[in-house]
Amino acid sequence: MNILNVTCLTKTYGKSENKCEALKEVTLSIEKGKFTSIVGPSGSGKSTLLHCMAGLDTPTSGKVLLDGQDIFSLSEEKLSALRRQKLGFIFQSFNLIPVINVYENIVLPITLDNRKVDREYIEGIVSILGINDKMNKFPNELSGGQQQRVAIARALSNKPEIIFADEPTGNLDSKSTEDVVMLLKMCVDKFGQTLVMITHNNDIAKLSDVCITIKDGEVLKNG
Ligand code: ADP
Numbered sequence: 001m002n003i004l005n006v007t008c009l010t011k012t013y014g015k016s017e018n019k020c021e022a023l024k025e026v027t028l029s030i031e032k033g034k035f036t037s038i039v040g041p042s043g044s045g046k047s048t049l050l051h052c053m054a055g056l057d058t059p060t061s062g063k064v065l066l067d068g069q070d071i072f073s074l075s076e077e078k079l080s081a082l083r084r085q086k087l088g089f090i091f092q093s094f095n096l097i098p099v100i101n102v103y104e105n106i107v108l109p110i111t112l113d114n115r116k117v118d119r120e121y122i123e124g125i126v127s128i129l130g131i132n133d134k135m136n137k138f139p140n141e142l143s144g145g146q147q148q149r150v151a152i153a154r155a156l157s158n159k160p161e162i163i164f165a166d167e168p169t170g171n172l173d174s175k176s177t178e179d180v181v182m183l184l185k186m187c188v189d190k191f192g193q194t195l196v197m198i199t200h201n202n203d204i205a206k207l208s209d210v211c212i213t214i215k216d217g218e219v220l221k222n223g
């Protein structure tokens with residue numbers, strides 16, 4: 001079953017001679033509960049694709065259906081609510097808030113949305129990620145790998161259906177990279193979530209169920 005259907009997605013930046021076609025009529029599907037990796041050379045359109053699929057950026061033309069819902073037909077307000085309730089985001093920079101502790105960082109998306117924290121669920125994630133003893137620490141007291149685990153826990157805290165990760169291990173050494181991706185995979189497997197990840201790292205792509213190769217704004221390979 002597909003959770004996400006992308007049809008004829010085109011994104012053009014700039015105008016006339018400065019025009020850049022970042023995506024050219026990309027059509028693909030993301031299977032529910034699977035780990036899909038997106039690979040391809042720098043500048044091939046991976047981030048643009050991920051941002052459009054996650055409703056963070058608007059395509060020039062084409063559609064993105066999430067659970068059958070055309071996300072760009074929604075008002076900005078409804079799209080924002082959908083992002084907060086159904087999606088999770090992990091980026092290369094951890095973007096943790098330095099003045100609040102780890103636990104407060106993790107539950108921030110839920111408290112900002114005035115929702116109740118499911119402590120048992122949060123404890124489950126935190127324990128898989130092995131950061132139980134870090135809850136009262138502040139971000140600057142943790143290593144890069146530990147901070148990225150906190151960012152992962154934060155991305156999962158709202159029980160997202162689908163998690164979008166853009167080079168989440170770009171700032172980590174190779175050992176932390178593999179650990180972080182394995183732990184993320186364990187979390188999403190346990191809760192039946194869907195993971196879509198951009199990576200430059202072939203060892204990471206090998207861990208995915210489906211690997212999509214993008215080149216010059218087009219899907220080169222899907223399988
Ligand atoms: P990747 O993630 O594969 O490195 P991107 O999606 O970031 O590729 O970029 C695809 C193409 O679109 C590149 O040629 C890039 O220069 C261009 N691009 C990306 N973002 C913008 C922007 N905000 N304005 C203009 N061009 C952009």
Ligand code: ADP
Binds near residue numbers: 089109
């Ligand atoms: P709101 O509209 O309620 O302020 P947003 O729609 O801006 O919320 O953000 C929803 C989610 O998407 C948040 O979890 C936020 O971290 C993420 N997000 C939004 N825009 C970006 C972006 N440009 N880069 C990284 N994350 C983003």
